[in-house]
Amino acid sequence: MxxxxxxxxxxxxxxxxxxxxxxxxxxxxxxxxxxxxxxxxxxxxxxxxxxxxxxxxxxxxxxxxxxxxxxxxxxxxxxxxxxxxxxxxxxxxxxxxxxxxxxxxxxxxxxxxxxxxxxxxxxxxxxxxxxxxxxxxxxxxxxxxxxxxxxxxxxxxxxxxxxxxxxxxxxxxxxxxxxxxxxxxxxxxxxxxxxxxxxxxxxxxxxxxxxxxxxxxATEDSVRVRSPHADKLRELLDGSAAVTDDAVDGALVVHGMDPASIGELAAANGVVLHELSPTRGSLEEAFMQLTKESVEYHGA
Amino acid sequence: MTLLAVERIKLFSTRSPWWCMALAIALTVGMASLIAANTGDQFPLNVAVTQSFTDFGMVVIMVMAALAATTEYRFGTIRATFLAVPSRTGALVAKATVVALLAGVVGEVVAFGSWGISKLIKPNVDLAINSTAEWRNVAGTGLVFMIAALLAVAVGILIRQTAGAVAILLVYTMLVENLIGLIPTLGQKIQRWLPFMHANNFRTADGAPVTDGPGAGSQLDFPFGPWGSLAYFAAIGVGLLVVALVVAKRRDA
Missing domain, CATH: 3.40.50.300 (P-loop containing nucleotide triphosphate hydrolases)
Structure with missing residues (x-):
C-alpha cells in the first residue's frame, strides 16, 4: 500500500x-x-x-x-x-x-x-x-x-x-x-x-x-434527435431534459433523457422523428474537459 | 562490503576504467623510458628522475575517478543506485573507496614500472632505492594517486557533468597551481598551501632536487615536512568528499 x-x-x-x-x-x-x-x-x-x-x-x-x-x-x-x-x-x-x-x-x-x-x-x-x-x-x-x-x-x-x-x-x-x-x-x-x-x-x-x-x-450520454417538428419537440422536452442544437446539421442534442422515453413522448404527441440515436462522449473528450483548466502547456 | 562489491561490479563492467588505467600506465612508463634513454653525463639519471612523469598518470587516473561519478549522473544510474541503496552516503563512500584503492594500485604500478624500465634501459646506473626519501618518492606515488582520486570523485559528485568536472580538474592541477607562482611574492605564499604542491612535497622533500612536474625548480617554504604535507593533502581530499556527500544527500537525485 x-x-x-x-x-x-x-x-x-x-x-x-x-x-x-x-x-x-x-x-x-x-x-x-x-x-x-x-x-x-x-x-x-x-x-x-x-x-x-x-x-x-x-x-x-x-x-x-x-x-x-x-x-x-x-x-x-x-x-x-x-x-x-x-x-x-x-x-x-x-x-x-x-x-x-x-x-x-x-x-x-x-x-x-x-x-x-x-x-x-x-x-x-x-x-x-x-x-x-x-x-x-x-x-x-x-x-x-x-x-x-x-x-x-x-x-x-x-x-x-x-x-x-x-x-x-x-x-x-x-x-x-x-x-x-x-x-x-x-x-x-x-x-x-x-x-x-x-x-x-x-x-x-x-x-x-x-x-x-x-x-x-466524466462521459455524458446524450441523444441526437432530428425531426421536421423540431420546435414542437423542443417544447415537449422542455422541463424534463436539457436540449441543445448541433451546430453542424441542426439536430437536437438531448441530455438527461434516454432514447426510449424521447421516442414514446414523440409518438404520444404525433411528432415525426427522422433520427433518434444515443451517443456516448469519448473518453479523451471527457478527460480533456476535466483537466483543461489544469493543462500546463497547450497550443494556441 | 556489499556496497564495495556493488561499486566494483559497476566499475569493471564498463570499458572506460580499463582504458584509463592502461593509458595512465602506458603513458607514464613510456615517457620514463624516453627520459632514461636520453640521460647521460649532462642529465644524470637517478631515482627521482625516473619518477618525473608520474603526475601525468595521476591526471589520467583523476579523469577516471571523476568519470566514475559523472557517468552515473549522465546515464541516470545514480538514481537506480539511490533506489537500491537509499543511504546515499554509504553508496558514495563505497564508490570513492573502490576508485581510490584502484588508483593506489595503479599509482604503485606506474611508479615501480617507471623505475623498472629505467633500470632495464640503463642497467649500469645505480638506481637502488636506499634512502627513505627515495622510498617516499617511488612507493609514495600510490598514496598520492589515492588521495587525488578521492578529490576527483568529490569534484565529479559536485559538478555532475563530465565536461565540467574534467575541465576543472585538468586546468587546476596542470595550470592553476603552477601559474599562481607567477604572482610576485604573494604567489609563493599561496602556493605553499595548495594541495598538489603538498602532494609533491611529500614525494620529493629532503631528496634529489626536482627537475620536472609541479613545483619544479621552485623552492617553496612548506609549512610541513613530507608526512605533514601528505596529511594536509589527505585532509583536503577527504574534506572535499565530505562536502560532496553532504550536497548529494540534500540535493534531489
Missing part, C-alpha cells in the same frame, strides 16, 4: 505538486493519470525518496522509502528505462542491482527469462530498442520480488505487442496481490489497464475513484 499525505514540491516559484494526498491499495492496478507536466513523475520520485518534498510525506507499507532495509525487496520501480549505462551488459546491470540487495545471481537469470531478454543478456544495454529497454527496466523492478510496483509511463513509445504485454503483466502482478501504480497521460490506455484511478492536474488531485465510476461520471 502507498499513502501520500499532503505532498508538496516547489521548484523556485513553480508549484509542481500541490498538497497531494491519496492511497494506492494492494491487489489492484491503480492508474496515475494527468496531462504532461501535471506532476506525476515528481510525485513518484518523492514516493521513492529521490526528491525531497517541501511538505507532506509518502509512506510505503507504513514506512518512508529511505527507511526500507532491502528496498528492492519491497518496492520495484521503473521510472525511466534509460537509467542504464549504455556500455554495460543487461546482465551486469541487473547483477549490481541484485548484489546491492543481497539477491542471488540466479534470480537475475530468472527475471531475464521472465521478460524475455535471456538471449540478449550479454549485450550492452545501449544497443537495446526502446521496447527491450523497457523490458530490462521491468526486470530490474521485479528483481527483489517486491510487493509494491511503480511504473512511470511504461507504454510510451512501445509497439502494440509491447503495450499488450505490459498490460497483461501488470494485471498478473496485481492478481498476485501486489500494489501496482502506473502513470499515464492517456485515459484510453488507463481505461484498459487500471481498476482504480488517481487523476491529477497541475499538481492537484482532481479525482480518486474506480475507473468505471470515473468514466461514467
Amino acid at each position: 502507498i499513502e501520500a499525505a499532503g505532498l508538496t514540491k516547489h521548484y523556485g516559484t513553480t508549484v509542481a505538486v500541490d498538497d497531494l494526498s491519496f492511497t494506492v491499495e494492494a491487489g489492484r492496478v491503480t492508474g496515475f493519470l494527468g496531462p504532461n507536466g501535471a506532476g506525476k513523475s515528481t510525485t513518484m520520485r518523492m514516493i521513492l525518496g529521490l526528491d525531497t518534498p517541501n511538505k507532506g510525506r509518502a509512506l510505503i507499507d507504513g514506512k518512508p522509502y529511505v527507511e526500507l532495509k532491502r528496498p528492492l525487496g519491497t518496492v520495484g520501480a521503473l521510472l525511466d528505462a534509460k537509467w542504464v549505462h549504455p556500455n554495460r551488459s543487461a546482465r551486469s546491470h541487473l547483477r549490481w542491482l541484485a548484489k546491492s540487495n543481497h539477491i542471488s545471481y540466479q534470480r537475475v537469470d530468472e527475471v531475464l527469462e521472465m521478460v524475455g531478454l535471456t538471449a540478449v543478456a550479454h549485450r550492452n544495454a545501449g544497443g537495446f530498442s526502446l521496447g527491450m529497454a523497457q523490458r530490462l527496466g521491468i526486470a530490474g523492478a521485479l528483481l527483489g520480488d517486491p510487493s509494491v510496483l511503480l511504473f512511470d509511463e511504461p507504454v510510451n513509445g512501445l509497439d502494440p505487442e509491447g503495450i499488450v504485454w505490459i498490460r497483461q503483466f501488470m494485471h498478473r502482478l496485481a492478481g498476485e496481490g501486489r500494489t501496482v501504480l502506473v502513470s499515464s497521460h492517456l485515459l484510453s490506455e488507463m481505461a484498459q489497464t487500471a481498476q482504480d484511478l488517481i487523476v491529477i492536474g497541475r499538481g492537484k488531485l482532481i479525482a480518486q475513484t474506480s475507473t468505471d465510476q470515473f468514466i461514467k461520471d
Whole structure:
C-alpha cells in the first residue's frame, strides 16, 4: 500500500505538486493519470525518496522509502528505462542491482527469462530498442520480488505487442496481490489497464475513484434527435431534459433523457422523428474537459 | 562490503576504467623510458628522475575517478543506485573507496614500472632505492594517486557533468597551481598551501632536487615536512568528499 499525505514540491516559484494526498491499495492496478507536466513523475520520485518534498510525506507499507532495509525487496520501480549505462551488459546491470540487495545471481537469470531478454543478456544495454529497454527496466523492478510496483509511463513509445504485454503483466502482478501504480497521460490506455484511478492536474488531485465510476461520471450520454417538428419537440422536452442544437446539421442534442422515453413522448404527441440515436462522449473528450483548466502547456 | 562489491561490479563492467588505467600506465612508463634513454653525463639519471612523469598518470587516473561519478549522473544510474541503496552516503563512500584503492594500485604500478624500465634501459646506473626519501618518492606515488582520486570523485559528485568536472580538474592541477607562482611574492605564499604542491612535497622533500612536474625548480617554504604535507593533502581530499556527500544527500537525485 502507498499513502501520500499532503505532498508538496516547489521548484523556485513553480508549484509542481500541490498538497497531494491519496492511497494506492494492494491487489489492484491503480492508474496515475494527468496531462504532461501535471506532476506525476515528481510525485513518484518523492514516493521513492529521490526528491525531497517541501511538505507532506509518502509512506510505503507504513514506512518512508529511505527507511526500507532491502528496498528492492519491497518496492520495484521503473521510472525511466534509460537509467542504464549504455556500455554495460543487461546482465551486469541487473547483477549490481541484485548484489546491492543481497539477491542471488540466479534470480537475475530468472527475471531475464521472465521478460524475455535471456538471449540478449550479454549485450550492452545501449544497443537495446526502446521496447527491450523497457523490458530490462521491468526486470530490474521485479528483481527483489517486491510487493509494491511503480511504473512511470511504461507504454510510451512501445509497439502494440509491447503495450499488450505490459498490460497483461501488470494485471498478473496485481492478481498476485501486489500494489501496482502506473502513470499515464492517456485515459484510453488507463481505461484498459487500471481498476482504480488517481487523476491529477497541475499538481492537484482532481479525482480518486474506480475507473468505471470515473468514466461514467466524466462521459455524458446524450441523444441526437432530428425531426421536421423540431420546435414542437423542443417544447415537449422542455422541463424534463436539457436540449441543445448541433451546430453542424441542426439536430437536437438531448441530455438527461434516454432514447426510449424521447421516442414514446414523440409518438404520444404525433411528432415525426427522422433520427433518434444515443451517443456516448469519448473518453479523451471527457478527460480533456476535466483537466483543461489544469493543462500546463497547450497550443494556441 | 556489499556496497564495495556493488561499486566494483559497476566499475569493471564498463570499458572506460580499463582504458584509463592502461593509458595512465602506458603513458607514464613510456615517457620514463624516453627520459632514461636520453640521460647521460649532462642529465644524470637517478631515482627521482625516473619518477618525473608520474603526475601525468595521476591526471589520467583523476579523469577516471571523476568519470566514475559523472557517468552515473549522465546515464541516470545514480538514481537506480539511490533506489537500491537509499543511504546515499554509504553508496558514495563505497564508490570513492573502490576508485581510490584502484588508483593506489595503479599509482604503485606506474611508479615501480617507471623505475623498472629505467633500470632495464640503463642497467649500469645505480638506481637502488636506499634512502627513505627515495622510498617516499617511488612507493609514495600510490598514496598520492589515492588521495587525488578521492578529490576527483568529490569534484565529479559536485559538478555532475563530465565536461565540467574534467575541465576543472585538468586546468587546476596542470595550470592553476603552477601559474599562481607567477604572482610576485604573494604567489609563493599561496602556493605553499595548495594541495598538489603538498602532494609533491611529500614525494620529493629532503631528496634529489626536482627537475620536472609541479613545483619544479621552485623552492617553496612548506609549512610541513613530507608526512605533514601528505596529511594536509589527505585532509583536503577527504574534506572535499565530505562536502560532496553532504550536497548529494540534500540535493534531489
